Amino acid sequence: MGKYITFTSSVVPLPIENIDTDQIIPARFLKATNKDGFGDNLFADWRYNKDGSPKLDFVLNNPTFGGTILVAGKNFGSGSSREHAAWAIDGYGFKAVVSSFFADIFQNNALNNGVLPVVVSADFLAEVFASVNSNPKATLTINLQNQTITSNATGKSETFTINTYKKECLLNGLDDIDYLLSKKEQIEAYEKLIK
Amino acid sequence: MNSNNAQTPPSGGRGASTLFDKIWDAHVVSTVDGGPTQLYIDRHFCHEVTSPQAFNGLRTRGLKVFRPDKTTLTADHNTPTINQDQPVNDPISRNQLDIFARNAVEFNLPLYFPLGHIKNGVVHIIGPENGFTQPGMTIVCGDSHTSTHGAFGAVAFGIGTSEVEMVLATQCVLQSRPKTMLITFNGKLGKGVTAKDLALYMISKLTTGGATGYFVEYAGEAIRNLSMEERMTVCNLSIEMGARGGLIAPDQTTFDYVEGREYAPKDEEWETKLAYWKTLKTEEKATFDKELVFDAADIQPMITYGTNPGMGMGITDSIPTLDEVDEAGRISFQKSLEYMGFQPGEKLEGKQIDYVFLGSCTNGRIEDFRVFANFVKGKKKADNLIVWLVPGSWMVEKQIREEGLLEILTEAGFALRQPGCSACLAMNDDKVPAGKYAVSTSNRNFEGRQGPGARTILAGPLVAAAAAVTGKITDPRN
Structure with missing residues (x-):
């Protein structure tokens, strides 16, 4: 998990609501025992035909669009708790997912893998889709330190929320296990208390 | 026993506590400044699909499993349902099971x-039936349907693999405190209406993201009247409206169900635990962040018509017309119906189907098999229909034989x-x-969930039984 500060990128738009984790990474790809290679199967059933050839009408196969920010319709990541969804998004090269609403478990999984879920207003989301529609090279700038997201096409900016602890983790490349391991004594004290 | 912890902050600043607050607060080890809560976990269930990377993580860091006695493992997700005594055919699946x-x-x-x-069996079925699942516990598993165990008055929720690693290493997770919601079902369920129908009805009202950010308590006469297994079906589906649990x-x-099970207290x-469990209820003056009330008598047998569990309707109803759908959601709605091969406004009763699946952590328990067997007794399976009856565990399978259901x-x-x-x-x-088309007692009708291009119609065990004998x-x- 690398350090994470400010970046600007064009976006990949996916204006569909309720994209569940079975779409992000179908169950048949969950047989792996490490975290590598899931990016190749990100959105596999929307992305490839049965024979493995690309479905040309799917956005990831359209060279017009590209970038390290995925922009999706509301309630992104619903369904299964599979962290493979976050590994697939990360593995494909996305650094952030922008939507007006995320499912809880996915949001945690994304943060635990250095993929930033950015919650924006429904209006902001609609405007991003519109500006990408008229100019596929339109960019967004995400500043984690200041918790802002800016549409460089419209100049509009919004602040987004992220808890201070998770923000520090992302900015410094730390993870939760480091924190929990530092609390071993307290855990053992708690166990004595409940015995 | 779990008692209120002196280090624990009061329940979200409220005076009276909800059931959720009581259990959560009793498990707080610490609170991270500006961040989540460090929550102690009483029972951790693991399965073969979401745990290998977590064990790899332990290995990389040179860590042991902190509390092996609080960790239960079963192989269930990536396993064949025939010839289990023979080596698994698929080498990649076999490798995952070997690891x-x-x-x-x-x-x-x-x-x-x-x-x-x-x-052995489906993780959310073997947990309760062996007595691992008990009231007042915090329970996690790398599986979103961990919410099932909430039926016992436990705070149970699904986690990702990074969190599986945290629990293996420290018996704790870091979680933000969810908001609380109370959903009350007044009155009685009608004849031929099951717990699954109650849940699908609720999800159709709330939508697939309607409870995101909340932990839900179910209450009311219709909930009280449910058996333990029916309560598990309802809690199981909490995640399908986005709820944390x-x-x-x-x-x-609950107590009658737990008593005498192998891993239950003796x-x-x-006696000590029972006395504590009896205190586990929401206090009268406690408030929730959101409250909803439904009338159980309004519920009829349910089916889904779309590609998320919120797209459900009464079996005699029609799919919404385009005008009835929010403009913002119309593209997704149309995409969904196109996938299912259905038209807006269409009625589905009488529609020919190809498959029936009875099973899963939602409806793979003995009561589900009793309901199904009782309905098909003296009738015949429809021709040209493939029916998969998959018990949730070997103990359920054994019971099916012993009770003469087989x-x-x-x-x-x-x-x-x-x-x-x-x-x-x-x-x-x-x-x-x-x-x-599959009429399925499982929990998700997502695109491709039951196989690439498969079209899933979610339903309860009774609707599945009726479909199994009519093929429709x-x-x-009726």
Whole structure:
């Protein structure tokens, strides 16, 4: 998990609501025992035909669009708790997912893998889709330190929320296990208390 | 026993506590400044699909499993439902199962139940039936349907693999405190209406994201009247409306179910625990962040017509017309119906189907098999229909035989498969072919969930039984 500060990128738009984790990474790809290679199967059933050839009408196969920010319709990541969804998004090269609403478990999984879920207003989301529609090279700038997201096409900016602890983790490349391991004594004290 | 912890902050600043607050607060080890809560976990369930990377993480960091006695492992997601006594055909699946077995040995985990073991089965079925699941506990698993265990008055929720690693290493997770919601079902369920119908009805009202950010408590006469297994079905589906989890206050029904199970407390410990469990209820003056009330009498047998569990309707109803759908959601709605091969406004009753699946952590328990067997008794399986009856565990399978249900099923032309998650997520060979319709008692009708291109119609065990004998979507009340 690398350090994470400010970046600007064009976006990949996916204006569909309720994209569940079975779409992000179908169950048949969950047989792996490490975290590598899931990016190749990100959105596999929307992305490839049965024979493995690309479905040309799917956005990831359209060279017009590209970038390290995925922009999706509301309630992104619903369904299964599979962290493979976050590994697939990360593995494909996305650094952030922008939507007006995320499912809880996915949001945690994304943060635990250095993929930033950015919650924006429904209006902001609609405007991003519109500006990408008229100019596929339109960019967004995400500043984690200041918790802002800016549409460089419209100049509009919004602040987004992220808890201070998770923000520090992302900015410094730390993870939760480091924190929990530092609390071993307290855990053992708690166990004595409940015995 | 769990008692209120002196280090614990008061329940979100409120005076009176909800059931959720009581359990959560009793498990707080610390609170991170500006961040989440460090929550102690009483029971951790692991399965073969979401745990290998977590064990790899432990290995990389040179860590042991912190509390092996609080870790229960079962192989269920990626397992065949025939010939379990033989080596698994698919080499990649076999490798995943072998690695799971090796991890259990390497990390000294005695509560490991491999294929064929009498305690093996779907993780959310073997937990309760062996007495691992108890009131007042915090329970996690790398599986979103961990909410099932909330039926016992436990705070149970699904976690990702990074969090599985945290629990293995420290018996704790870091979680933000969710908001609380109370959903009350007044009155009684009608004849031919099951707990699954109640849940699908609720999800259709709330939508698939309607409870995101909340932990739900279910209450009211219709909930109190449910058996333990029916309560598990309701809590299981909490995640399908986005809820972090769902729970029901424990009562005599709960205590009667838990008592005497292998890993349940015994003798003096039972009495102490029981006294504590009886205090686990929401105080009268406690408030929730959101409250909803439904009338159980309004619910009819339910089916889904779309590609998320919120797209449900009464079996005699019609799919919404485009005008009835929010403008913002119309593209997704149309995409969904196109996938299903349905038209807006269409009625589905009487529609020909190809597959029926009875099983999964939602409806793979003995009561589901009783309901199904009771309906098909003396009738015959419809021709040209493939029916998969998959018990949730070997203990359920054993009960099916002992109660004489297998004879009834065989007589009616049905065969029983071996336990596992099976066609619920179709990681094994139990896949519904592209374009085919399956009436399924599982929990998700997502695109491709039961196999690439498969079309899933979610329903309860009674609607599944009716479909199994008619080959059509059929109202079991007729």
